[in-house]
Amino acid sequence: MSSRRPLVVALCVVGLAGLAAFAWYANQPGSRNGVSQSAGAPQQAGAGGGQNAPVPVEVALVAARAMADDVTAVGSLVSNESVVLRPEVAGRISRIAFRDGDAVKRGEVLVELDAAVQRAELQQARANLTLAEANFRRTEDLFARKFVSQSSRDNARAELELARAGVALAQARLERTQIRAPFAGVVGIRSVSPGDYVKDGDALINLEDIATLKVDFRLPELYLDRVKPGQSLELASDVLPGETFAARVDAIDPLVDAQGRAVRLRASLPNPDGRLRPGVFARVRLILAERPEVLVVPEAALVPAPGNVQFVYRVADGKAERVNVTTGVRREAVVEIASGLAAGEQVVTAGQLKLRDGAPVKVLQALQNTAAAR
Known part of the structure; x- marks a missing residue:
């Protein structure tokens, strides 16, 4: 280390000398004018030319x-009609007449319960009706020939009406063993099978009318005087990116939500191909006025x-x-x-x-x- 020390000192001295020489040269008047002024002259010329050039x-x-004047909101799609089918009487399922996801017509039988008892009751009621009708005809004939009193005729008529009511009651009990579609739509996924015993009120299957959909959304109360039924709106959903659907305002809730100071609106849109489904998130653009x-x-x-x-x-x-x-x-x-x-x-x-x-x-x-x- 001692042998290298003179070399390090010499290098330091040379470096300091070079820095001193550079500083002296940079501070000379001729050098400052020669470099900075010569470089600055073209800049001034360029600035002057830039002011005149287009x-x-x-x-x-x-x-x-x-x-259009519009406002945007978010909402959810709901079915035009939606119901969960439930039996009115308890019984054992004898037949399921649909497949999951099928389109069904109004009045179509979807589920049948075992109805052996109800059929027997209906047969008995019809037999009673036949007997009551025969008794009433005989009583009418005897009354016309004055062989029976008016009270006997009235009793025969009452028994006939009771027999008819018995048939109607038995028929209604039989029909309750058949669960029919209350409207045309698409059935969901069932959770029961033939042979299951169900009680009255148990959920069997959901039915959705999705040929027309409704969209529920909310707007701030300050738009209350600018919205009205019949206005047009555009709807978009992430499930079908890049597409918009036309809808129309059907109803405005008369009650303003006191918590959020918002009014609820419901619109409807056709969905013949079933591409949109209930429960889907939707973006709504309501057109308030056209200019x-x-x-x-x-x-x-x-x-x-x-x-x-x-x-x-x-x-x-x-x-x-x-x-x-x-x-x-x-x-x-x-x-x-x-x-x-x-x-x-x-x-x-x-x-x-x-x-x-x-x-x-x-x-x-x-x-x-x-x-x-x-």
Whole structure:
């Protein structure tokens, strides 16, 4: 280590000497003028030329188009009609007349319970009715010939009516052993099998009418005076991305939710192919009003400024003019211009960072034509 120490000291001395020489050279007047001034002269010349040269920009026309006032919400799809079929009497299942997920018609028998007792009761009631009818006919004949009294005739008539009621009662008990579809729809997945004993009120199968669906959603109470039955809305769902479905408001709940200060609405939409299903999450866009002539510009034309101010550069006579604008709704990469511009005017959509009020501009012809075509 002692043998290397002189070498290290020598290198340090040489380095310090080099730094001192560089500092002396950099502080010489001739060197500062020769380098910085010669480099600065082209910059000044360039700055002067940039102020006079037109700035290339892209433009678009202020267009008038139809636009709707709308509000968005989320909701859930529900069946047009939905029911869980349950037996009214206890019994053993003798037959299941459907397959899971089948489409069934109104009145179609879906489940039958063992009805041997009910059939026997109906047969007995019909026999009693036959006997009562025969007795009434004989009594009528005897009464016409004045062989029986009026009270005997009335008793025979009462027995006939009781027999008829007995038949109707037995028939009703028999029909309760058959569970029928109350409306046309699609059955769900059953959890019972033939031979199962079920009590009255046990759940057998669910039936859903999905040819038409309903969508329930909520809106803030401030929209209460702007919604009404019959309004149109668009519905989208993640299960069918990129597709929208048309629906119509059917009803508005008269009660406003006091907790969330929201009003509940229900709309309906056709679903003939069954592509949408009850319980699906839905995004709803309710159209409150249609406006046929709304001025719009591309969102890229807007330039934000301090104080919540927005402006655009309008191209007129080859120069850029700064114009403060009032905006409205935004949709599909365009924004409504409520004030500040007129239809057909040109606004800058690219190159605003290089512009100032009154600066000359050069409109790129190809981009201008493209913007005008859109």
